[in-house]
Amino acid sequence: MHQKLFSWLALAVALSQLFMPATGESYQVSRHNVSEVVDSNELVLLLFYSNRCKYSVQLMPIYESAASQLHSTLGGTGKLALGKVDCDLEPEMESNYDIGKYPTIKIVRNKYVNKKEYRGQRSVEAIVSFALEELLDPIQEFVSLNELNDLNTRKYLVIGHYESNSHDEYMAYRRAASNMKEHCQFHVKFTGGNGPNSLTFQEHLNHTDSLSLYTGNMSSQEELMEWLTMKCIPIVRELTFSNAEELTEEAKLFVILFHNPQDKQSGKDFERVVRAELMDELDNVIFLTADGILFKTPLFHMNKTEADLPVIAIDSFAHMFPFPEFDDLYKPGKLKEFIGQLYTGDLHWRYHFVELMNSVEDNEDDTEVSSLKPPSSKFRELRPSKHRYTFARDEL
């Protein structure tokens, strides 16, 4: 018995040394062995780089130093590993992980590759604190629901009741929650087996008409993720300076409602119309609301000002098209028709061009035709491109 235990320990130690970089730095991984690292750690950062890219080369010593620091803080506990992938040798991984630029740091948690990538500063301190923060428990425990009353959160709530923190179903909840924590706020009450395990979603604590009970497989991380994705990620999202770049990476059209921050109604109406008429566009379109004062530059490019708000516009990454009359939002099918015009390839361009030409002729205006091209997209610069390093927020 004792003997057996000893040999298991020896094996474990040998294995952990095998997968531990001698210097405490990051792991070089290939398509053949990435799963060894990913499967044996809760959180893995994967740096995709190319030695031909100077930003990759600049980042490397920083990344290595962050890896050593994290390794000495956490040890080889299976919590965290930093890996790196040489894209010149691993084109297959580059495309599997959807890498659009170098360097990119992907976040893999419980084997699930997060859509979101590391976008913090490229410094040792920032990478280290990001990783440590990512390892914090995504779920807050409560004893009584009253405790949740004091929460001042804009996120939706997910509330679990589980027997204990070592229950398999709770583990699945925890893994799923850690991948969704920027979208929802997660809570748990441990019941000690007093009642069944359950999971509910609610938009706000007192908003009980939005309450829904999870009825899927409680042990399946995938099923939980699917449900949480559907519940936690709103159909109409808010465009901010910090999420703009990430949103462009989904490579979909933007349909944006620019509104005055004081005007809450147009956003609600917009969402209602999207839910009622435009749900089948979600594969191609991201619906957004944006503070029209903050994002005045794109408005200005469409010859619009604060006084014109609310304004709806489509950004196709080539051009921006204002929806001609905001009030047409209330006419069933109008916004859908407008979006549909963009799918007809370059026809859309001619359509608007002709329309503009006609209106010019009517007005006998002598404005130069060249100035009548649809305004160019202000989000275009943000699209993923190889070798792009920083995103100048001021461009917007």
Ligand SMILES: *[C@@H]1O[C@H](CO)[C@@H](O)[C@H](O)[C@H]1NC(C)=O
């Ligand atoms: C993975 O494979 C690569 C290429 O063969 C090798 O350089 C690297 O050391 C391996 N990494 C691990 C963690 O085994």
Ligand SMILES: *[C@@H]1O[C@H](CO)[C@@H](O)[C@H](O)[C@H]1NC(C)=O
């Ligand atoms: C929810 O309602 C309770 C009383 O019904 C109230 O005390 C509490 O402040 C409300 N919480 C929120 C977040 O509105």
Ligand SMILES: *[C@@H]1O[C@H](CO)[C@@H](O)[C@H](O)[C@H]1NC(C)=O
């Ligand atoms: C629930 O999910 C777990 C983990 O994926 C799986 O092993 C189990 O077979 C599933 N149960 C049912 C009833 O589908």
Ligand SMILES: *[C@@H]1O[C@H](CO)[C@@H](O)[C@H](O)[C@H]1NC(C)=O
């Ligand atoms: C810009 O908007 C103003 C006010 O709505 C309008 O008078 C003007 O003709 C517009 N200019 C162009 C080039 O569309």
